[in-house]
Amino acid sequence: MSIQRFWILTGRKLSGEATAEELKEWEELSVIHLKDQSTGQFMQLMARNWGTDASETPDAETASRMTARLAAKMQKSLPVEEAPATVPIKKVVYTKWIRLAAAVLLLITAGFCYEVFFSPKTTERSPRNEIVASRGNKSHIILSDGTSVWLNADSKLSYNNNFGKKNRTVKLVGEAYFDVAKKAETPFIIELRANVKVVVLGTSFNLRAYEQDDKVETTLISGALEVQYALGEATQKVLLEPMQKLSLQHPIPIDTTIKGMPTTIVQMSPVKYYNNDEKIIREVVWKDNQLCFDAATFDQVALQLERWFNIHIVFKDESLKQKRFTAYIKGEKLPEVMAAMAKAAGYFTYQLDRNTRILTIDRKK
Structure with missing residues (x-):
């Protein structure tokens, strides 16, 4: 898990998404893993390629040998992602880097990593x-x-x-x-x-x-x-x-x-x-993992929830789609959001199928 965590944090660091705590953790893990010659060289070449100097690009044999060793070090099972409906947004973003690590391994074993990280700058790339x-x-x-x-x-x-x-x-x-x-x-x-x-x-x-x-x-x-x-x-x-x-x-x-x-x-x-009092602007609170609705119809709210939690919402009673919501919700988990909405509205029930990611909404009996 340690080496997988190292590459997850490396991806977040290179993309600029790592928090101060994650950068500190990356520094601690790098002390361990960058002692390995192949891992250290791979990181150095990635850093060089992020700049403009292509003079130190390795030959194909060296690149192939290094990526093969790196791929062998990553041949471990990745943790199973939890059901998205019950995972907070921040946790979902975390699992994105687990998938990134798996994707990097796939690219390495396919030989594509040589093209991305080691090929000369003159190589034609996607515009x-x-x-x-x-x-x-x-x-x-x-x-x-x-x-x-x-x-x-x-x-x-x-x-x-x-x-x-x-x-x-x-x-x-x-x-x-x-x-x-x-x-x-x-x-x-x-x-x-x-x-x-x-x-x-x-x-x-x-x-x-x-x-x-x-x-x-x-x-x-x-x-x-x-x-x-x-x-x-x-x-x-x-x-x-x-x-x-x-x-x-x-x-x-x-x-x-x-x-x-x-x-x-x-x-x-x-x-x-x-x-x-809090200077809350409805149009931009989403970037802070908050939901804010101002007389939004239920079907508009449902569309946003589908995007946020990667689910599909089905209304058993079509008339519910035109119901309106005005609310400010700070919860990051789907159960928290739905519980708050159901309690405030008082006229609907919901049921989530974790396997199909379908959330069914019906009128309260």
Whole structure:
């Protein structure tokens, strides 16, 4: 387990997600495991490849010998992941690195690790990098320009290899909170679905643009930004000020078109505190593992729970979908969240099947 824990913490350290306690633990484990020559050399080569110097790239025979030894050291059974419905969000994120360790082992044994870590910089690679927070997980990353990004569950951020050098353009599918590093000469650009684009210089804001949703939401917390969206062949621009929220809705039905062009419903509204004393902002509390609903329908709440806990929710009584919730929940476990909601509402019951990850909701008899 010790060597597995070492590689889990190594993955979190390299991605910038490790906490102070985890970094301290990594230092303690590294004293033990980096004494091994193959492990130490492997770590050194990974560190070199994260930079720009490719002059010390080993030959194929050396790389193959080292990765084979490393793979042999990792041939142990990985711990079984607990049922996601009863595991807090932070624990789910932890198990992500167990899967990462298994994935690294698979790449090593397949010979792919040589291409990723040891091949010369001139080797042609994929033009885009992707960071994915799968259903049941959230992720915090720091981009090369210093920008911090929190990815909500079921979200993906992608950018090309020139990011931070010739451009600062990323593409988002899902939801993310950005704290953009200031770099006046190179604006930070986020491309969203439906030809929507957000341009910023240095600010903090939340973007929500899931493919399943019929609208794109931009919530500005501080700084200033510009939202661009297509209307026919023209590009419209809207400037946001701090504590403003912009919603762009793109209806599909034919009766919402004008002269053959889709109509975009634009709505600007002030950002309101859910709790004035604690300065709780509903649109951004998710990054702190909290849920906040303001007159949200039950089916909207269910969609967010499905993403957060990687479950599927079935309503036995369809009329329950239109019930509304206004609540602020700090619990990180699904049982805690559902117990709080059921107690507050008083009109529904629920049952979770751990094997199928299906949560069934029915009207209370």
